[in-house]
Amino acid sequence: MVRKPATLKDVAALANVSRATAARALNSYGYVGDETAQKVQAAAERLGYRGNRLAQALRSGQFPLIGCIIGDIQNPFFARIAHDIEVVARELGHNLVLGSSEEDLGQEISLLASLRSLSIRGFIVAPTSSADNAHLQSLVAEHVPLVLIDRVAEGLDCDSVLVDNEGGARKAVEYLIATGHRRIGLLQDDMRIFTSRERMSGYQKALAAGGIAPDERMVSVSQSTVEHAVDATIRLFSQKRPPTALFTVDSLMTQGALLALRSMGISIPHNVSLIGFDDFNLATFTDPQITVVSQPVSEIGRTAARLLFDRLSGKGGPAQKIRFETKLIVRGSVRGQNPS
Amino acid sequence: MVRKPATLKDVAALANVSRATAARALNSYGYVGDETAQKVQAAAERLGYRGNRLAQALRSGQFPLIGCIIGDIQNPFFARIAHDIEVVARELGHNLVLGSSEEDLGQEISLLASLRSLSIRGFIVAPTSSADNAHLQSLVAEHVPLVLIDRVAEGLDCDSVLVDNEGGARKAVEYLIATGHRRIGLLQDDMRIFTSRERMSGYQKALAAGGIAPDERMVSVSQSTVEHAVDATIRLFSQKRPPTALFTVDSLMTQGALLALRSMGISIPHNVSLIGFDDFNLATFTDPQITVVSQPVSEIGRTAARLLFDRLSGKGGPAQKIRFETKLIVRGSVRGQNPS
DNA sequence: ATTTGATGTGAGATCGATCTCACATTCGTG
DNA sequence: CACGAATGTGAGATCGATCTCACATCAAAT
Numbered sequence: 252m253v254r255k256p257a258t259l260k261d262v263a264a265l266a267n268v269s270r271a272t273a274a275r276a277l278n279s280y281g282y283v284g285d286e287t288a289q290k291v292q293a294a295a296e297r298l299g300y301r302g303n304r305l306a307q308a309l310r311s312g313q314f315p316l317i318g319c320i321i322g323d324i325q326n327p328f329f330a331r332i333a334h335d336i337e338v339v340a341r342e343l344g345h346n347l348v349l350g351s352s353e354e355d356l357g358q359e360i361s362l363l364a365s366l367r368s369l370s371i372r373g374f375i376v377a378p379t380s381s382a383d384n385a386h387l388q389s390l391v392a393e394h395v396p397l398v399l400i401d402r403v404a405e406g407l408d409c410d411s412v413l414v415d416n417e418g419g420a421r422k423a424v425e426y427l428i429a430t431g432h433r434r435i436g437l438l439q440d441d442m443r444i445f446t447s448r449e450r451m452s453g454y455q456k457a458l459a460a461g462g463i464a465p466d467e468r469m470v471s472v473s474q475s476t477v478e479h480a481v482d483a484t485i486r487l488f489s490q491k492r493p494p495t496a497l498f499t500v501d502s503l504m505t506q507g508a509l510l511a512l513r514s515m516g517i518s519i520p521h522n523v524s525l526i527g528f529d530d531f532n533l534a535t536f537t538d539p540q541i542t543v544v545s546q547p548v549s550e551i552g553r554t555a556a557r558l559l560f561d562r563l564s565g566k567g568g569p570a571q572k573i574r575f576e577t578k579l580i581v582r583g584s585v586r587g588q589n590p591s
Numbered sequence: 592m593v594r595k596p597a598t599l600k601d602v603a604a605l606a607n608v609s610r611a612t613a614a615r616a617l618n619s620y621g622y623v624g625d626e627t628a629q630k631v632q633a634a635a636e637r638l639g640y641r642g643n644r645l646a647q648a649l650r651s652g653q654f655p656l657i658g659c660i661i662g663d664i665q666n667p668f669f670a671r672i673a674h675d676i677e678v679v680a681r682e683l684g685h686n687l688v689l690g691s692s693e694e695d696l697g698q699e700i701s702l703l704a705s706l707r708s709l710s711i712r713g714f715i716v717a718p719t720s721s722a723d724n725a726h727l728q729s730l731v732a733e734h735v736p737l738v739l740i741d742r743v744a745e746g747l748d749c750d751s752v753l754v755d756n757e758g759g760a761r762k763a764v765e766y767l768i769a770t771g772h773r774r775i776g777l778l779q780d781d782m783r784i785f786t787s788r789e790r791m792s793g794y795q796k797a798l799a800a801g802g803i804a805p806d807e808r809m810v811s812v813s814q815s816t817v818e819h820a821v822d823a824t825i826r827l828f829s830q831k832r833p834p835t836a837l838f839t840v841d842s843l844m845t846q847g848a849l850l851a852l853r854s855m856g857i858s859i860p861h862n863v864s865l866i867g868f869d870d871f872n873l874a875t876f877t878d879p880q881i882t883v884v885s886q887p888v889s890e891i892g893r894t895a896a897r898l899l900f901d902r903l904s905g906k907g908g909p910a911q912k913i914r915f916e917t918k919l920i921v922r923g924s925v926r927g928q929n930p931s
Numbered sequence: 932a933t934t935t936g937a938t939g940t941g942a943g944a945t946c947g948a949t950c951t952c953a954c955a956t957t958c959g960t961g
Numbered sequence: 962c963a964c965g966a967a968t969g970t971g972a973g974a975t976c977g978a979t980c981t982c983a984c985a986t987c988a989a990a991t
Contacts, residue, residue: 287970367641
């Protein structure tokens with residue numbers, strides 16, 4: 252026997268008033284007699300009345316949900332961001348609908364479509380592709396608030412929260428060059444991904460500034476998972492003249508590189524120096540500890556959420572483009588190299 | 592100029608038919624003339640009509656959302672589960688509303704209340720407390736489908752997906768005893784948490800079976816974060832007669848213990864042996880690699896989601912209580928000890 | 932020719948909460 | 962005492978989609 256949840260009509264009936272009066276009493280607006288208000292409150296209490304948000308939303312057009320589409324919840328970087336967004340949302344009476352695109356554009360598009368049909372109030376998205384963004388354009392065109400995180404999309408006029416990828420990568424590679432390395436490997440993600448491109452660009456600029464000719468044999472591409480990174484690293488270091496140093500563009504790939512190098516019997520920093528983009532819990536567990544470019548992960552989610560809720564509360568103004576600085580954290584995975 | 596999304600009324604008007612006919616054409620039920628259907632389709636296309644799910648849900652009482660409340664998205668264990676649930680939900684046309692209780696009962700209760708008001712169809716919850724579960728009881732009483740993961744709640748008649756915590760812990764501690772350890776430390780989570788209690792129980796039974804008297808100085812409690820675990824480990828190993836082996840009840844605590852032991856200059860497995868519950872990416876990165884009790888993480892989320900959707904599609908029958916086996920994965924963090 | 936049935940369509944009710952408007956009261960003040 | 966204002970309350974419309982009915986129309990069948 253399924254007992255339907257109590258409706259306003261039930262409350263009104265129990266309190267012997269009209270629905271209108273009951274609504275006034277419960278939402279305290281308009282004129283309501285003291286005694287009446289009490290009666291209604293009591294009735295609501297007794298029936299365990301909880302407003303049906305679906306109905307409320309149908310009228311108001313506002314369902315207290317925000318959507319978040321990221322690449323992969325299992326990447327600690329995104330997990331942290333999702334967590335922070337959820338906290339802010341909760342503080343503001345909203346809940347979080349989370350989806351992962353798995354770095355697949357088609358999935359991102361269909362996920363977004365499915366979320367849009369839910370009358371979600373606004374979105375925070377880490378777009379898979381910067382170029383193919385018609386689906387995001389249409390959000391903006393229809394004035395659905397959108398905040399991009401970690402990555403931007405071309406020609407999209409909306410708020411975004413990024414980090415200085417190019418600068419961070421450049422700092423890392425310049426540091427490797429300064430310690431004497433010239434054959435510097437790059438383990439990077441799919442080129443469609445914005446951060447991957449920016450970080451590669453920083454890598455290239457550092458090489459150019461150091462007078463080192465780019466060499467595509469030094470670059471390996473893999474998906475951003477530990478497993479794929481292992482393979483890509485093995486490919487890179489199976490060459491006749493492998494790199495003497497390696498820069499990896501995210502923490503999962505750094506971990507993959509660590510595993511691969513260990514399995515190949517290549518010692519860090521003895522045989523190869525390593526710097527990873529994005530700090531991770533276990534960077535200080537390994538021996539030696541891993542030098543990384545750290546980004547202010549704890550700021551990204553909070554900032555993005557705040558921007559989104561600003562828009563939701565009607566704040567206008569030009570798109571905010573926020574970019575956080577990155578920082579090179581020197582630990583023990585880089586060792587000087589005498590130019591050979 | 593915000594263009595409101597097109598409604599069925601708009602479509603009907605453009606096609607010169609009634610709303611009822613338009614609905615029939617779009618949802619293909621009842622009798623509709625071929626020509627009429629085409630007109631409606633065309634009109635819908637032209638207006639970019641997308642049904643308003645809020646309105647649909649208000650009538651049908653079913654909003655395609657499932658809710659998931661876990662302890663902490665940042666714990667890779669839960670991240671994996673959340674990901675798997677999301678995948679299954681997406682396949683079945685649903686989206687996932689994710690909330691984290693942060694292991695706080697009050698927050699779990701208010702989060703659940705807020706999710707319930709959204710007309711969410713069903714829930715997957717990892718309850719913070721087994722005893723205080725009136726909020727979950729009321730879900731079950733009102734026939735809202737509920738699946739518990741990782742932990743159960745007392746006297747709650749609903750599906751659940753767990754692992755054999757006691758057996759896993761017992762295997763680990765028996766293994767430590769078999770290698771000669773007698774002062775075996777336990778680093779455990781808050782006792783209110785179900786898994787923590789079960790794992791401690793396995794620890795105690797193994798000790799008892801090995802003829803070792805329980806010693807509360809060997810037990811340290813901390814929250815399940817790397818940072819808290821560091822402190823708790825330091826407390827444990829600052830005693831005059833510290834443990835010679837340590838069993839940690841989850842992967843974040845294992846990582847904390849690793850960090851703490853390193854910072855204290857205690858070498859694994861030379862000075863102290865270590866086994867952790869729950870395998871983690873970096874268990875094989877450290878030197879030595881960490882021996883762990885692994886659980887079939889990839890099964891838990893998928894199984895829970897499947898159970899939930901079975902219920903949502905009306906499947907009856909008694910509550911399914913699923914418990915997966917755990918497995919001791921021997922690596923290099925345990926070393927024989929001559930009884931002292 | 933008329934009944935039966937299949938086919939096609941529209942008017943209106945419904946889901947639950949909220950808001951506008953109209954209608955009662957009661958009160959204060961000239 | 963009377964009239965406008967302040968105070969309370971209810972009937973009904975609204976949000977958008979869907980479903981039930983009732984009503985047509987046209988075909989085949991008796």
